[in-house]
Amino acid sequence: MCSDPLSLSVPFLKISEKLSGNIATKSQKIKTYHQNEIDVFIKTDESFQKIFSCSNKLLEKSQFVVIKNIGFNQEKSIFEAFVKLFGVFYGAVEYTGIKVDWPYTACKYDAIELHNDDAIDLHNQPKNGFIQVLNEDPLKITKNGLVKIDDIIHYLETYDEELLFKLFNHNVPMLAYGINYDNANKDEILTQEPIFYKEHEENKVRFDLESIQFYYRKKKITQSIQERKMINDFLSVAKKFRVALYLEAGDILIHHNKRTLHDRTGCSLELNSDGSLNTRDIFVSFTREG
Numbered sequence: 001m002c003s004d005p006l007s008l009s010v011p012f013l014k015i016s017e018k019l020s021g022n023i024a025t026k027s028q029k030i031k032t033y034h035q036n037e038i039d040v041f042i043k044t045d046e047s048f049q050k051i052f053s054c055s056n057k058l059l060e061k062s063q064f065v066v067i068k069n070i071g072f073n074q075e076k077s078i079f080e081a082f083v084k085l086f087g088v089f090y091g092a093v094e095y096t097g098i099k100v101d102w103p104y105t106a107c108k109y110d111a112i113e114l115h116n117d118d119a120i121d122l123h124n125q126p127k128n129g130f131i132q133v134l135n136e137d138p139l140k141i142t143k144n145g146l147v148k149i150d151d152i153i154h155y156l157e158t159y160d161e162e163l164l165f166k167l168f169n170h171n172v173p174m175l176a177y178g179i180n181y182d183n184a185n186k187d188e189i190l191t192q193e194p195i196f197y198k199e200h201e202e203n204k205v206r207f208d209l210e211s212i213q214f215y216y217r218k219k220k221i222t223q224s225i226q227e228r229k230m231i232n233d234f235l236s237v238a239k240k241f242r243v244a245l246y247l248e249a250g251d252i253l254i255h256h257n258k259r260t261l262h263d264r265t266g267c268s269l270e271l272n273s274d275g276s277l278n279t280r281d282i283f284v285s286f287t288r289e290g
């Protein structure tokens, strides 16, 4: 599938039983504290520091990391304090359960296309994204996909310089009303930016197909064939370098939100006798640069 299988290596960080047990004991002890006290505890605790330091190194090197067996799950305040170790907290830990009739991307049960989160936010786009799987998909079929954009760019430098040039130079429109679905501010946000850009000598990406398609639909403008082709070509190259991960309950995935794209395959639904549905559910949070 990929021209360079070495570039697809996934940084998994498995926490040892001893360290995980230590974290579990501490988490039980502090979980009823106020958030401020939990934040201070985790920031100064040696065990949490060890996990932060190692996972942050892997994140900086590989742009994403999966932490397994961390010793806590379904503890929102502990997860929040852990996220805060990595940067400026974005403001919330969101609970994302899959819903059948729900228009917002993160809650859809069908597949989500490659994108980065809050791509339309030119000033405050989060640097890192965090998810923890609370409950696995009922059929265990859901996978999270990640693509490093450096892999796409290195490939295009050799095989399609013309497409690479367009991706750095052709402005693509995106439209949204508010950054997040739960934001109070629903003002129109309209951007015209290229998909790739350079910042601090690093390659970065800004891509959200839903916001692009929403622009053309809402403004009743027909997208040019050239732009549609550029986006299709971009996605087909990106998918050559996609790493697919199955995340188990408790696993934490951290990704660099400006240097990777991510997607998710569809989720299954389990129907209970009372008519309720079991689905995969996760905590989601972000940090910005300080």
Ligand SMILES: [Fe+2]
Pocket (backbone or CB within 6 Å): 115, 116, 117, 262
């Ligand atoms: Fe996302």
